[in-house]
Amino acid sequence: MFNVIFIVTAMSLIMTVVGAVIAGEYVNEILSNYFLIWTRNFCATFFINIILAEPISRFVATKVNNLFNE
Known part of the structure; x- marks a missing residue:
């Protein structure tokens, strides 16, 4: 379970920024709404x-x- 939480947290933190940049949002919009967007992405x-x-x-x-153990 620790592994799932660690991977999901790291992935959602990074992808919140990457997704917003790809969508064409400005840096100010990303930073002002970051925790709201990140919470939704994390869930x-x-x-x-x-x-x-x-x-x-x-x-x-x-x-x-199993393939390699045979």
């Missing part, structure tokens, strides 16, 4: 990671590990 990323990404990556890692 969305956390649930997507737990529901989709983690089970898929665990399944693939298990299959690859």
Whole structure:
């Protein structure tokens, strides 16, 4: 669980800025609304990671590990 929280926190912190820059927002807008936007991004990323990404990556890692252990 620590790994999920650490990855989601780092990813949402970085992607909040990167996504806003790609969307064409100005730096002042990003900084003034950063914590509001980051909170929303963190919640969305956390649930997507737990529901989709983690089970898929665990399944693939298990299959690859079993392939090399045979």
